[in-house]
Amino acid sequence: MSLVTLAIPFFLVSVLVELALDRWRNWGLYRLNDAIGSLGAGIMSRISGLVRSGVGLLIYLPAYELLTPYYQAVGFNWTAANPWHLLLAVVAYDFCYYWKHRFAHEINLLWADHLVHHQSEDYNLTTALRQPSGGLPIGWIFYLPLLLIGLPAELMITAGAIDLIYQFWVHTQKFPKVRWIEWIFVTPSNHRVHHAQNRVYVDRNYGGVFIIWDRLFGSYQEELEQEPCIYGVRKPLRSFDPLAANLQHYRRMALDAWYTKSWREKLTLWFRRTGYRPADAEEAMPEPSCDLGDFRRFDPQIGCGQRLYALAQHLCYSGATLALLWYARDMAYGEQLLAVGLLAFGLISNGRILDGHRLARHWELARLGLLLAVAPILPFALSAALAGYALASGLAWLWLAFSGKEDTVASVSD
Template sequence: MSLITLAIPFFLIAVLSELALDRWKGWGVYRLNDALGNLGTGILSRILGLTYKSLFLVVYIPLYHLLAPYYQLAGFDWSMTNGWHLLIAVIAYDFCYYWKHRVSHELNLFWAGHLVHHQSEDYNLTTALRQSSGGVQLDWVFYLPLLLIGLPAEMVITAGAIDLLYQFWVHTQKIPKIRWMEWFFITPSNHRVHHAQNAVYVDKNYGGILILWDRLFGTYQEELDSEPCIYGVRKPLNTFDPLAANLQHLKRMALDAWYTKSWRDKLTLWFRRTGYRPADAEAAMPVSSTDLTHFQRFDPHIRRGRRNYALIQHLCYSAASLALLWFNTQLGFAQLLAVVTALVFCLVVNGRILDGHPWARVLEPLRLALLAVGLPLLNPKFALFIAAYILISALLWWWLAITDKKDTVALAGN
């Protein structure tokens, strides 16, 4: 089991602690819809990761074995139990991460995957859990230089997990600048800069653990008291659907490639500077950027009952996802794929409920009906439990539909 999976309960405890402080002190850094959107995207990332093999492992391990004679000659003998070896591995990984992260902001195709992490218009610990579901899997290219120093794949994976775990705590607005740390490490202050869409902050502070790389390569920017951070992306997502979040930029690039008449653009726009669009495609399908002078977060108004329903459903999906992450090895691939597909659909529908999308009125009954149809395929030990869940959810949704109609009639009567 991965370090990230083992850390999930601690992540959730930290999120709940920050949320409790937010409500107690009235900070206003949490909104239910945005937080559930972040957590839903994180769940999607973890469960989809169970269905495919990392290209990093497919490529790195054979190359490592191919270079084994060179490693023996050079005297490389890395050990996971040696603290100094692990420290060097983390520093080397973080250097590669800096360049991967930088290119992920600077080239269209790489931004398509990384964009997901930046879509939240709030900034709190749930933002750290908002991760891409894999995209086009090109990130592994940036870690191939680690082969030059003979790092085994397991050490690269461990270093990557440590790098990612460190980054969790910096996703908060409530820790101020830590003066001595700002010179050497990624901190909440300089990572707030990274997530901001203000012109002065865009494409800055790429490090994972160390800010030294940004200072060395000219991408460092201090958080300014005179320029409060505005979070999110310049082309807003405007939905809490985690699948749509992962497809946002890929969809836009695919449409641009379809509509442009230039074959050169069709083939190269994927690897052009982030934000590049062929002139004819942009004229045919203009996409406006956020007006930061009158910035408003995406915050659709839906009735409290539906918000609470979405929260209850999210808690159910979270429990199911944790169980899947812990026990997925006991399932065959077809069973795993079926469970993951069902959970993906559940997360999509919940996102649309939070959007207040009219399709949600049809999608949620459809979701419950499909689960009911699948009951005979389940182990009898779980079928009764799932049947009770479907019945309770259906009754709650029916009650919400009835009360919605009553509200509509009352408004019409006025």
Template sequence: MGLVTAAIPFFLLAVLIELTLDRWRGWGLYRLNDAIGSLGAGILSRILGLVKVGILMLLYIPLYQWLEPTYQSLGINWSLDNPWHLVLAVIAYDFCYYWKHRICHEINIFWAEHLVHHQSEDYNLTTALRQSSDLLPLGWIFYLPLLLVGMPPEVLITAGAIDLIYQFWVHTQKFPKVRWMEWILVTPSNHRVHHAQNKVYVDRNYGGILIIWDRLFGTYQEELEDQPCIYGVRKPLNTFDPLAANLQHFKRMWLDAVYTQSWKEKFTLWFRATGYRPADAEAVMPVPSGDLDNFQRFDPQISRGLRGYALAQHVIYSVATLLLLQFSTELGYGLTALMVLMLVIGLVINGRILDGEPRTRRWELARLALLGATTPLFPAVIWAQVAGYCLVSGTAWWVLVFTHKDDTVTSVSH
């Protein structure tokens, strides 16, 4: 089990603590739909990782093995047992992360992958878990330079995990600005700036652990008392469906490539500055940015019963994900892929329930029927649990949606 997977229960515990304090003190930092949307994106990222090939390691390991005799001749010998080696590895990784993160904000196709992390219009610890699924993995390019210093794959993986785990705690609004920390480390204050869509804050503070990279390369911006952060992205997602979240910018670029008449634009728009659109495509299909002077968060209203149902489903998906992450190696690729598919379908429909999508009336019943039909393919030890889950969920959904007129899903204009 990797460090990040091992840390997930502690992440969830911290979320529960912040949520409890939020409700107790009335901070208003959490909305159920946004929190589930963010956590759903995090689940999608982790489970898709079980069925995808890790391109970085696929390339990095053979290249390292090819260069290993050279490292040995130069006396380069990294060790996880040496704490100073680990410190240096984290610093080197964080430097590469800075440039990866910065390019993700500056070039269209890289932004398409990173965008997911910025879509939440709230800012709390669930935002930290809102991760891209890397449907088109490109970030690995930025870590290949670590071969130049002979960093072994296991050291790279550990440094990357530490860098990612550190970033969890900075996604909170309730940690005050601490002056000395702002000069050296990424903190909640300067990372709030990074997630804000205010003009003064956009594309600033890219560091993972160290903010010194931003100070060195001119991308640092302090959080200003007279400029409260407005979270989210300029072209809002307006859905809590985690798959749609991952496809949002890819879809927009693809449509631009279809609508533009210029063949040059069709091939180059993917690598232009973030937000660039061919003029003719924009004229045919305008996508206005949000009005920050009259900013309204996407917050469709659905019945209390449906909110409770969506929360219960999310809890079940979370438990299933933790179990799948733990036992996937024993299940084999085919069965793991089937379980991942069932979870993906569930996450998508659950997000659409929170959107107030009317079609979920039928979709959710179809999902439960499909899950019931595929149950014999699962390990026999969980047949009874899956069958019971389908029966209870189906009954609850039928009662909520088809027998109580006040509890039907209402349409929401996006």
């Protein structure tokens, strides 16, 4: 089991602690819908990783074997048991991560994947867990330079996990600046800048663990007291559905490719600078950016019962995800695929409930009906538990969504 999977319980406990402090101190950092939207995207990312292949390792491992005589001649002999080797591996990995992260902000196709992490209009520890579910598998290219220093794949994976785990704690608004730390490490202050959509902050501070790369390569921006951060992206998602989150920019680029008449534009817009749109596509389908002077977070209002229902379902999905990640190695690929599909359907339906989507009531019933249909093919104990869950959820949802007992306002459709 990976270090990141082992760290998930720590992440969730930390979120609960920050949430409790938020409610106690009345900070206003958390909204239920945005937090569930971010956590749902994080769950989608982890479970999708079970059923997609790691292209990077399929290339890195043979290349490492091919270069082994060179490593022996030079004297490279990395070992995770040596803490200095591990530290150097993290530094080298973070250098590659900086460039991967920077290009993800500068090229349309790479931004389409990374965008998911930036869509939240809140900034708290759940934002750290908001991750994309795959996208085009080309990020591994940026780590190929690690072959030049003979870094073994297992040490690269460990360094990558440490890099990712470190980034969790910087997604908070309540840790102040500590001047000397700001010069060396990524901190909550300089990472808040990275997540802000203010013009002065956009496309700054790309480091994962070390901020020194940004200082060296001219992408550093300090958090300014006179310029409070406004979080999110200039073209807001306006949904808590993790599937919509992952498809947002791909959909926009596909529509631009459809509307533009130039074949050159159709083929190249994917690789242009982030935000580039063909002139004729922009004229046919204008999309104004968010007005930061009158910025309002996406916050559709649904009934209290439906909010509590969505929270309860999210807790069920979280428990099921932890179980799936724990037992995944003992499951056949087809079983993993079925479990991932059912969980993904639930996350999408829950996001649409929080959106106040007019069809959410029917999608949720369809999801629960599908669970009842699948239950008989499972082992008896799991089948009984799943059927009981589906029936109890169905009765609760029928009462909340169809009985007219709850007032629902500001419902959002397509």
